[in-house]
Amino acid sequence: MNAESPKIEPALPVIRQLDAAAQNRIAAGEVVERPASAIKELVENSLDAGATRIEIAYADGGKRLIRVSDDGHGIPADALPLALSRHATSKLDGTDFSNILTFGFRGEALPSLGAVGRLTLTSRARGAAEAASLTVRGEATGSVRPAALARGTVVELEGLFSATPARLKFLRSDRAEAQAINDTVRRLAMAAPETAILLQDVSDPAAPRQILRLDAEPGDLFEGLGRRLGAIIGAEFPENALAIDSTREGLRLTGYAALPTYSRGAAVAQYLFVNGRPVRDRLLLGALRAAYMDVLSRDRHPVAALFLDVPPDLVDVNVHPAKAEVRFRDPGLVRGLVVGALKQALAGAGHRGATTTGIGMLGAFRPETDQPSAPYRPAWSGAQAPARPAPGTAALFTRALWSGRVEELPAEPEDAPDPETRPEPLDLPLGVARAQIHENYVVAQTGDGMVIVDQHAAHERLVYERLKAQRAASGVPGQMLLIPEVVELDEAATARLLDAAEDLAALGLALEPFGGNAVCLRETPAILGEVDGRALLADIADALAEGTAAGGLEARIDAILSRMACHGSVRSGRRMSAQEMNALLREMEATPLSGQCNHGRPTYVELKLHDIERLFGRR
Incomplete structure (x- = not known):
């Protein structure tokens, strides 16, 4: 009888420390999902740097080239290598994670981008005699070199995901990635009306194509914001929206919410911000929907751009790698503020309806105004509404x-004025x-x-x-x-x-x-x-x-x-x-709310005399 063969036990898995390159690529996978997320990180850095003008350029949907230039305070030459190392930031000292007042604070964006492409960082700090530049690709970091730059910072990323070809295969078409970039930049621009922004497609260097150009909008909160939102969402949005400004227990909600008659067939025009940061938060989206529940049918969706300012210690912005979600310490308070503020504004609009029925109103029927700032405020508030x-x-x-x-009808009194002469x-x-x-x-x-x-x-x-x-x-x-x-x-x-x-x-x-x-x-x-x-x-x-x-x-x-x-x-x-x-x-x-029926459709349409005259060629 043959002896049984000895049973071979599988080797135990070996625990090992990943090298720096692998660590950076893993971190990059969390922070940089696609070209749009890379641009988001860079634009937020520019805003944190106090930029008043930001220029964004991309080629082939951001796969071949991403470049973000700003006129912010810049980075000193001797700090460039540190800026490209992980967990290095000027926005947090590491002792208080409950008082985050900036967009970026983890120190991961620049090293993560360098881990998945060829990154060149050029900057001139305020007061510096000259600019400096540094290039990094994976673990290979060049030396700091003098450069030509008048002010601010330029970050250029070539060959996104060239170091991780598998990730590149999962990107969508150039057109789809370009659309994602456009949407990301527009959302960031809404929260910074005081900053000029230029977005270009430079796939053909000889003929760059301007995608978005937004001038800095001066004025108070609602004037500047209204013009910026009109330029991004559409000129008819502020004409058909209500200004929101409400506070509760240290929280403040501002922005614009559209009339129910100006609604969409999908939730594609709902822009929510927490402390200036664009988010897709389920609590806020649910509160927005609840506020309109009484004036919209279930197949229609409100249009809004709302900005919630919360004390930093009452919100955790660090629950998502891309900072797209937040967690509130008191969700009930936040929901109550949003629902209450919007319901009060909608009720205060009285009989007011949209100047366009959604997006479908004939252009000839859309009222015009000679004063650009006029449409960006409600015609009258609840306190000014006609009396009963x-x-x-x-x-x-x-x-x-x-x-x-x-x-x-009851008989009219004998001293009633003649109907022919009654005003x-x-x-x-x-x-x-x-x-x-x-x-x-x-x-x-x-x-x-x-x-x-x-x-x-x-x-x-x-x-x-x-x-x-x-x-x-x-x-x-x-x-x-x-x-x-x-x-x-x-x-x-x-x-x-x-x-x-x-x-x-x-x-x-x-x-x-x-x-x-x-x-x-x-x-x-x-x-x-x-x-x-x-x-x-x-x-x-x-x-x-x-x-x-x-x-x-x-x-x-x-x-x-x-x-x-x-x-x-x-x-x-x-x-x-x-x-x-x-x-x-x-x-x-x-x-209140008589400008729309129970299903969100308009109850009336108003035509100004000059609209009617235009229809007949009198204007």
Whole structure:
């Protein structure tokens, strides 16, 4: 019998210290994901250096060349080798990591870039007699040499990832990488309106192509920021946005948030900054969405550029290698500030709607202004909003509109002025009703143009706001049905309605089980007038399903009220008298958020007289 072969044990893995080159490449992989992230690190260094002008150039999507030049304070010649070593920085002394006031503080950007390409650093420190230059590639570092440079610093990176070819294969096309660079530079530029920025594609050195040119924007916070945002997001953004400036317990939120009618089909225009640093923070994005929940449908997304200033010890900016995420010490405080500030601004906008319906409004209908700074502030704030109409004929007709029924006008007093000589309130924001067309659109004349109102969308918002006010005050009053209505729905819908019966009762909707999949509807909100019970309950059941997915009792109740408002509104196809139309206009002027319906669509469009004249070639 042959003896069994001895069992060979695998060799134990050997723990070894990686060499400096491997360490730098690993660090580079965390900091430099693509050309855009390299440019981000370099531009942030320039901003930290106090630059007033930054020039960025790239070739082949940043794969062949990246160059960032600035006029900042520069680096002394004897400090260049240290600047290219890992964990060397002038922005942190290493004793207090809770007081970070700069963009870069790890000292990894320059050595990481040198580890994955050929990096040349040229700088002239403020007050130095001449500039100096140093080149590094991997572990090979050259010597410091004199150079020609008037001021500031130039960082040039050639052959990104040439030292790590595997990483190069995972980069996208030149066009895609160039677009990422463009987006990164635009976000950084938003937070620095006082800095001039030039972005160029120098793939063809003989014919460099200017991608972005932004002049320094002087002025106060909102003037300079408004012009910078208009240049980056689009001139129509500040025209259709609300200035935000709110503080709470040491935190401050500033910036611009667009009107709900100026929304997008995707969350592609949401720019958030913490202490000047662009971030993609889930808490802030969620708060932004929550603030617009009551004025936008679920398939629309708000547009905003918001800047949150937080004491350094209340935020950790070091939780992500690329510093794209942050962690707040008190997330509830931050969320409350964002949601509260935006909701207050939206309510203060009153009936104001966008001058463009999203991006689709005809260019000929977009108002112009002779003063560039005028559009960058709201036309009026909540404190300046038109007062609610005084008791009178318009208010009496408003009651008729709320119920959806036409009531007879009371007789006018004998001493009332002759209607032919009575002055017309053309100076009111929404003017005077002149006609109703297609039984759905109210045409009104203003002092300097005209307004076209979607009667159903407008009244839907008014009913919704009235329902919310009643709920907040003492509950929505109901009206007993003379004959209760039995409604049969599917099993799931019936179950949702019965589970929410107690909440619905507080909203003026009384129902009870009637056996099987049927419910008996005994009471409906008085404000709605006569409604189709089955259609109303089916819509509310859908709202309950959506509210369960979205979460939050308040959101669920608001969704229910929104569905109710739709059923109690002036319907399309209903003819309205002049008094009714004017009552609708006056109530819109006095109601917050009436510039858009419950789904974020505009309730009216305003055309200035000069817009109309342009359509007919008079201008």
